[in-house]
Amino acid sequence: MSERKPLLEVDNVTLRFGGVVALDKVDFTLYEGEILGLIGPNGAGKTTCFNAMTGVYMPTDGAIRFRGQQISGKKRHKITKMGIARTFQNIRLFPEMTALENVQVGADAHNRGSVPSAMLRLPRFWQEERRGIKRAEELLEFVGIKGRTHELARNLPYGDQRRLEIARALATDPTLLCLDEPAAGFNPAEKVALLELIRKIRDSGVTVLLIEHDMRLVMGVTDRIVVLEFGKKIAEGTPAEVRDNPKVVAAYLGVPDAA
Numbered sequence: 001m002s003e004r005k006p007l008l009e010v011d012n013v014t015l016r017f018g019g020v021v022a023l024d025k026v027d028f029t030l031y032e033g034e035i036l037g038l039i040g041p042n043g044a045g046k047t048t049c050f051n052a053m054t055g056v057y058m059p060t061d062g063a064i065r066f067r068g069q070q071i072s073g074k075k076r077h078k079i080t081k082m083g084i085a086r087t088f089q090n091i092r093l094f095p096e097m098t099a100l101e102n103v104q105v106g107a108d109a110h111n112r113g114s115v116p117s118a119m120l121r122l123p124r125f126w127q128e129e130r131r132g133i134k135r136a137e138e139l140l141e142f143v144g145i146k147g148r149t150h151e152l153a154r155n156l157p158y159g160d161q162r163r164l165e166i167a168r169a170l171a172t173d174p175t176l177l178c179l180d181e182p183a184a185g186f187n188p189a190e191k192v193a194l195l196e197l198i199r200k201i202r203d204s205g206v207t208v209l210l211i212e213h214d215m216r217l218v219m220g221v222t223d224r225i226v227v228l229e230f231g232k233k234i235a236e237g238t239p240a241e242v243r244d245n246p247k248v249v250a251a252y253l254g255v256p257d258a259a
């Protein structure tokens with residue numbers, strides 16, 4: 001455990017929307033190779049935390065560092081290039097594009113092809129195009145929807161759309177993948193399959209940060225959990241530690257903290 005290398009540091013981050021304090025001096029570190037759960041009741045600040053990490057919002061105070069480099073305030077595409085990818089609570093695919101094309105769009109965030117090379121259709125452009133298609137096909141297979149490669153995103157069953165979102169995020173070659181409620185609307189069998197996919201993603205070398213309301217999924221897949229309530233971190237630890245923490249129990253049951 002002492003060998004753990006910090007990947008992302010959320011350092012005393014406060015984020016206010018007018019009078020609402022969405023994050024209040026939040027502090028936690030995500031280590032390379034782990035699956036960290038970020039949980040808390042509705043409105044606790046989880047999505048705001050993701051948004052601060054991915055360049056949607058700038059913290060009012062504090063800093064966010066990725067591999068030691070400050071990322072708070074950087075543009076979204078810069079943060080993607082640095083190696084952070086995310087999915088959204090509400091699916092955001094291009095409905096009129098095929099599954100393959102949706103993944104290729106994700107890969108374009110990393111495409112090194114120059115504009116002249118694309119305009120002149122130089123050999124390098126075609127090479128990159130072929131490589132991009134192969135990589136997209138591999139990712140569709142990795143997330144388990146190879147059979148849907150040429151179907152329009154809008155025609156895919158809901159669960160496959162969620163998997164496609166994950167494939168698209170992976171196409172940017174992230175070091176850190178942030179999943180915002182990936183199991184929303186899933187049945188129990190789909191949740192089990194998702195749990196396996198999240199493990200597979202981690203085993204492929206990608207660190208995972210997971211926002212999820214389903215406690216069985218969170219407890220079953222994460223190495224550690226950070227708990228937010230009303231914008232404040234109220235607990236952090238292994239799933240077993242967090243589950244038995246009276247503050248966490250109180251936050252979820254909506255009763256005054258007995259601790």
Ligand SMILES: Nc1ncnc2c1ncn2[C@@H]1O[C@H](COP(=O)(O)OP(=O)(O)OP(=O)(O)O)[C@@H](O)[C@H]1O
Nearest residue numbers: 017020021022040041042043044045046047048049
């Ligand atoms: N753009 C915004 N403008 C104003 N207030 C916001 C904005 N985004 C979030 N908030 C507020 O910040 C607080 C935290 O919201 P956030 O969406 O981060 O919570 P959450 O933990 O992700 O909740 P949920 O589980 O319901 O998705 C809430 O009080 C919310 O109303």
